[in-house]
Structure formats: C-alpha cells, structure tokens
Amino acid sequence: MSYSCDMKNIIYALGFCPRTENLLQRSWICAIFRFFSANSRAILLKKLKDSPKPNFFSSRFLFSGKLLVLLFSLPSFATIHEVMVSSNVFTPANIQIEAGDTVRWINTGGGHNVKAQDNSFRCANGCDGVGGNGNPSTNLWVSEVTFRKVGFISYICEPHVGFGMQGSVTVVEPTSVPVHELHATTSNQFNPMDLTIQVGEIINMLNDGGSHNFVADDNSLICAVGCDGDGTNNTSSNPTGFPWNIYVRFDSPQEIPFHCATHPSSTGIIHVIQQSVFSDGFE
Numbered sequence: 001m002s003y004s005c006d007m008k009n010i011i012y013a014l015g016f017c018p019r020t021e022n023l024l025q026r027s028w029i030c031a032i033f034r035f036f037s038a039n040s041r042a043i044l045l046k047k048l049k050d051s052p053k054p055n056f057f058s059s060r061f062l063f064s065g066k067l068l069v070l071l072f073s074l075p076s077f078a079t080i081h082e083v084m085v086s087s088n089v090f091t092p093a094n095i096q097i098e099a100g101d102t103v104r105w106i107n108t109g110g111g112h113n114v115k116a117q118d119n120s121f122r123c124a125n126g127c128d129g130v131g132g133n134g135n136p137s138t139n140l141w142v143s144e145v146t147f148r149k150v151g152f153i154s155y156i157c158e159p160h161v162g163f164g165m166q167g168s169v170t171v172v173e174p175t176s177v178p179v180h181e182l183h184a185t186t187s188n189q190f191n192p193m194d195l196t197i198q199v200g201e202i203i204n205m206l207n208d209g210g211s212h213n214f215v216a217d218d219n220s221l222i223c224a225v226g227c228d229g230d231g232t233n234n235t236s237s238n239p240t241g242f243p244w245n246i247y248v249r250f251d252s253p254q255e256i257p258f259h260c261a262t263h264p265s266s267t268g269i270i271h272v273i274q275q276s277v278f279s280d281g282f283e
Helices: 007-016 028-035 038-050 065-071 158-163
Strands: 004-006 060-062 080-086 089-091 094-098 102-107 114-116 122-124 142-146 151-156 166-172 179-184 194-198 202-207 214-216 245-249 254-259 267-273
Touching (some): 080 094
Parallel strands (some): 080 102, 194 267
Antiparallel strands (some): 151 166, 202 245
16 A cells, blocks of 8 residues: 655645644655654755755655655654653553653642652652752642663652552663763863764763763753753752763754863863755755
C-alpha cells in the first residue's frame, strides 16, 4: 500500500494548518512533519522554493524508502515523563528514564505532594529546591524534576504514604542519542575546550579533580553536582572538588561559551548544530 499527500498538505504539516484540522483526511505522513524544528522548516521551505524540480518532493509524492530514512533520522529531544497524581496513587508508579530526562508530576485532584525518600526533592506548587512550595496541596499543580545522575530514587506522597501512595524513578545511562564527554581537569582546564554536537545530543560533564563548575557566559546554564533549576534540594552548581558526573541534553542550535567560576581563565565553547533533515538533495 502506498500513501500520498499533495503539496498543500506538506505546507500544512510544516506548521501552517490549524491545529483543529482533521489529520485523518490526509496521510499520517504529513503529520510527522509537524515535529520539525523551526530551523528545519525554514531549510525545507527554501529548498522547495529554490528547486523547480526537486528530486524528492513534487506536487504529489509517494511514501518510499527515502521517506523512511527521513522519519527515522529526525532529531531526538529531551524526554519528559509524565506521572499522574490522583486517588492516592501515582500513575505510573515506577518509571525508568535516562539521565538528563525530566519527570513531570501532574495533580489531577486531592491534597498531594511528591517527596523523595532521600530528601533530594519535595514538590507540589513548585519544588522546595527552586523556591517553590512542596507542602501537600489540593491545587491542580504541575511540578518537574530533572535527573542528571544515574541512580534509583523512591518517593512518596506525605499525607497518603500510609495508603501505599509511593513511586520510584530509575535513572540509567543515556543510550538513545550520542553522549559526549566534557572534563574539568586537575590542570584547571576543560577538555575538550571546543566541542561540537548535534541538537538533541547529550554532554556528560565530569569533574576530574579540583574546585570546578560549568558556567555559560550568559548564565543560562550553571552546573556542578547538578544544574540550577533542576528542582532538587541537594543540587549545587557552586564550584566543588566533589567528583561530579552529570548529563545535560541540548535541544536547540546555539553556541555556548563557558568558563569555571573559580578559574576564569578556564574557558571553552560548545557548538550545538542542527541535524541534517535530508541526505539526498536536502541538508
């Protein structure tokens, strides 16, 4: 069986059609294009405009092996795992994620909170560790915690733990995307000092020894034992000699000059580049 959609549908799928439009009226393939980044959309539209007879797109196209390559080479982005909080249960109660992923708890009713058994986070109307209020609340709150280290964390709802309201997060090393290492070395330098990765990939930041941290020059990312804004209580982005080992995913094209707060001459730069969308005629 083959599937097709006309040029109008392609343009719709690139983001210009109303969200309420019934996607069943056209190929599911068209819907896939909704997930392109803004940069990829611009590249595609330029190619469509500049190429009178492109070798891949025409006024109509058939689902083919080339499209399969496209679909399976789209960028991977940070994963948010949702856990529903209601009726004295967490759903799902036990989840496995990759380091660098985020868990989002959504309270759909009742006076609940989420509190790690090791006291690493406590959340409801925001998380205690980032200025929120982790006291149990009947509000329809949403709270997030980003887990940057491999490990196992069990958590409870404080007022309902006696009813068995508990859950767990198992954090494993990332395998879904390439992982690049960035070391803060004992010689007070970063290695490598110049690192290029693609959108959606992960950097494993490691402290080999000495009092170090990672600070983006614009302060958009500050990390050591953890990163600012992760939602945890025991996360410190201050320079430390503790041998920290964390994972950070980068989800948009950018250049990030960085330094160490205690060693300003220790600098570097990260280039996050957009992945190619097409390998045959479109890049």
